[in-house]
Amino acid sequence: MTQLTSCYNHNEKTNIASLSGEANEFPFAFWWKEESKDKKIKEATKSFVKPAESLFSFLQERNCNVVNKETALDFLNNNAMVIDYLYEVPAIIREKFGNVKLSLELYFDPEIEANEGKLFLNIETDFDVKKAREKLEEIDREWFLNRVGEDIRKFNLNLEFI
Amino acid sequence: MDKQYKNSPITEVICEFRFELEDIFDQKTVDLFFNEVKDKFPKKKRGQVHQVNFEINSKEQKQNIDNSSYDFDQFFSDDKKKLIQLDKERLSIHKLKPYDSWREFYPIISLVFNSYIKVIKIKSIQRIGLRYINNFEIPSSSFDIEQYFNLRPIMEKGLPQNLASFMVGTVFVFEDGRDNMKVQFLNSPLAGSDKTMFVLDMDYFLTNPNSIQIDEVDRWIANAHKNVENVFEAALKEKTKALFD
Numbered sequence: 001m002t003q004l005t006s007c008y009n010h011n012e013k014t015n016i017a018s019l020s021g022e023a024n025e026f027p028f029a030f031w032w033k034e035e036s037k038d039k040k041i042k043e044a045t046k047s048f049v050k051p052a053e054s055l056f057s058f059l060q061e062r063n064c065n066v067v068n069k070e071t072a073l074d075f076l077n078n079n080a081m082v083i084d085y086l087y088e089v090p091a092i093i094r095e096k097f098g099n100v101k102l103s104l105e106l107y108f109d110p111e112i113e114a115n116e117g118k119l120f121l122n123i124e125t126d127f128d129v130k131k132a133r134e135k136l137e138e139i140d141r142e143w144f145l146n147r148v149g150e151d152i153r154k155f156n157l158n159l160e161f162i
Numbered sequence: 163m164d165k166q167y168k169n170s171p172i173t174e175v176i177c178e179f180r181f182e183l184e185d186i187f188d189q190k191t192v193d194l195f196f197n198e199v200k201d202k203f204p205k206k207k208r209g210q211v212h213q214v215n216f217e218i219n220s221k222e223q224k225q226n227i228d229n230s231s232y233d234f235d236q237f238f239s240d241d242k243k244k245l246i247q248l249d250k251e252r253l254s255i256h257k258l259k260p261y262d263s264w265r266e267f268y269p270i271i272s273l274v275f276n277s278y279i280k281v282i283k284i285k286s287i288q289r290i291g292l293r294y295i296n297n298f299e300i301p302s303s304s305f306d307i308e309q310y311f312n313l314r315p316i317m318e319k320g321l322p323q324n325l326a327s328f329m330v331g332t333v334f335v336f337e338d339g340r341d342n343m344k345v346q347f348l349n350s351p352l353a354g355s356d357k358t359m360f361v362l363d364m365d366y367f368l369t370n371p372n373s374i375q376i377d378e379v380d381r382w383i384a385n386a387h388k389n390v391e392n393v394f395e396a397a398l399k400e401k402t403k404a405l406f407d
Contacts, residue, residue, distance in 0.1 A: 002317050003324045004349065004358065005304040044344065045178045045291030045365050048245060048256040053350055070357065077173050077297055080258050081242055 050083050052076040062090040064102035064121070071106050075117055075154075082119060082155050089121060089157070092143050096135040097125050103160075120158045132159050165395065167406035171298035171362075172261040177271045177383065178254035178291045182372075184283040187250045191282050192235050195248060198277035202270065203237035203246055210234075211249075246274055251288075253278050264387055271383060279376060287374055291367040292386040294394070298405060299357045313347055313362075313397035336389050341382075342369045343393060362397065366390050 052073050056066050066072055076083055090102065101124040106117040125132050136159060144157070185191075196206065210231050234249035247254045255274045257267050278284075300310060307314045307325075315328045329348040336343060343366040350359040366386045368374065374382055395403075 001306045001308055001323065002315070003304065004307050004328065005324055005326060045176050045293035045367060046247075046252075046254060047174055047176055047293065047295060048247065048254075049174045049258065049295070073359070078259055080174070 049080045050087070052083060055083055055086055058087065059090065059102070059104060062094075062102070063099065064090060064104055067103055067105040071117070072104060072119070075106050075119060078116060079119075079154055085155055086121070089139075089143070092139055093121075093123055093157075096139055097123055097127070097132075100124050116154075119155045121155070122158045122160045124160045124162050126162050129161065132161070165391070166263055167403070169406050170259075170261050171296040171406055172294055173259045173297045174293075174295045175257045175261055175267060176254055176291070176293045176295075177267075178252065178289075178293070179275065179278070179287065180289040181251045181253070182285040182288055183251050184285045187282060192248065194281040195277055196235075196237060198280060199237060199246060199274060202273065203239055203244070205238040205240070205242070207236040207238065208233045209236045209247060209249075244270060248278075264391075268383070268387070272380070275379060284376070286372040287368070287376070287379070288371040289368050290374075290379070290382060290386070291365055292383065292390060293363070293365040294390055296362040296364075296394070297359065298362075298402070299359050300402070300405070301357055303356055303358055305358075310399055310402045311347075311397065312399060313345070334393065336366075337385070340369060340373055341386065341389070342367060343389060345393060345397070347397070362394070364390050364393060 055076070056069060056072075059066060086104070093100065093102065103122045103124070105120050105122065107120055108117045109115055123132075123136075125135075127135065136157060139157065196203075210233055234247060237246040237248070239245065243258045243260070245256050245258075247256070253274065255271050257270070261267070307328075313330060315325070315330055317323055317325075327349055329346070331344070331346045334343045334345065335341075343364060345365075346361070346363045348361055350361060366389060368382070
C-alpha cells in the first residue's frame with residue numbers, strides 16, 4: 001500500500017523547490033502548461049481564477065502573514081474576485097504606510113449563523129492614530145471605493161497599532 | 163460534473179475558443195457582442211495581460227527586454243460568478259464556484275458562442291478547450307492513496323511506499339486523436355496538519371486546428387463534457403466522492 005503522509009510545516013515557507021530557494025507548490029503543473037511556442041494553438045485553456053496558493057506566496061514575499069491558510073483558502077475558492085484585490089493592495093499600503101507588517105485573517109461574526117466570514121488585511125503601524133486614519137482614508141478614497149464588485153464587501157482593511 | 167454533488171469540488175469551469183478571423187476585430191465588434199450578451203452579462207470591465215519578452219543577442223552581449231501590456235474585455239453576470247473574456251480571436255466563458263450543473267452551464271456557452279459568430283465572421287476554429295478545475299480535501303494527513311484514488315502514482319516493489327507528496331500527469335487520447343485531455347492531479351502542501359488538499363485539473367481540447375466546422379461545435383462540446391465526466395468519475399473512488407455528497 002502506498003501511503004501519503006503530509007510533512008510540511010504549514011506555518012512557514014516550505015523549502016520544496018530548494019534549488020530556487022523559494023517554496024513552489026506546483027512546479028510540474030506550471031512547467032507543463034506551455035505545450036508549444038505557438039501559444040494561440042497549444043497553450044492550456046486559460047483559467048480566470050489565479051490559484052490562491054500562488055497568492056499566499058506573493059503575500060508572504062510582501063511581509064504579509066496569512067493566519068490560518070486553510071480557512072482563508074476555502075474563503076478565496078468561494079470568492080475568487082477577492083484574489084485580485086489582494087494582488088493589488090500590498091503596493092498601495094506600502095505607498096501610504098511604508099514597509100509595514102501585514103496579516104491576512106478571516107473573521108466570523110458569531111451573531112450570524114452559517115456565515116462565510118469576512119477577510120481582513122491588518123496593517124501594523126507605528127503612526128499615531130490620527131495620521132494612520134488619514135492614510136487609511138486616502139486608500140479608501142483612491143483605491144477601495146473605486147472597486148465596484150460586490151465581493152469587495154467581503155474584504156476589509158484594518159489598523160493595528162504597535 | 164453532471165452527477166450533481168451537494169458540495170461540488172469544482173472551483174472553475176472554462177470553455178474557451180480560439181478562432182482564425184475573416185473580419186477585422188475592432189471596438190464595434192465588442193459593442194455588438196456586448197449587445198447580444200448584456201442581459202446575462204451586464205457588467206463590463208477591462209482586463210489586462212502583461213507580457214515580458216526577452217531577447218538575448220550573444221554576439222553583441224546585449225539583452226533587450228520588452229515589457230508590454232494590452233487590454234481585453236470582460237463581461238460579468240450580476241453575481242460575478244459567471245464571466246466572459248473576449249480577447250480578439252480568443253473567447254472564453256467561465257463559471258466560478260459554486261458550479262450548479264452542466265444543464266445550466268451549457269446554454270450559456272451556446273449563447274456566448276452564437277453571439278460571437280453572429281457579430282464577426284470566422285475563418286476557422288483553431289482550438290476549443292473545456293477545462294474543469296477541482297479542489298478538494300481529504301480529512302486526514304496520512305492515508306493509503308489506493309483507498310481514495312484510481313488515478314494515482316503506482317510504486318512497484320523496491321520503491322519507497324511512503325510519499326510526502328505526488329503529482330500525476332497524463333494526456334489521454336480521445337476520438338482517434340482528434341481530441342486530447344490533459345489531466346494533472348497533485349496534492350498541495352497548503353492544507354493544515356489534519357487535512358490534505360488536492361487539485362484535479364482536467365483540460366479537454368481539440369488537438370489540431372481547423373479539424374471541426376462551426377456546425378459541429380455543439381456536438382464537440384457535449385462529447386467533451388461526457389469524456390471529462392467519465393474521467394472524473396473513474397479517477398476518484400467512492401470514498402472520495404462521498405466527501406462531496
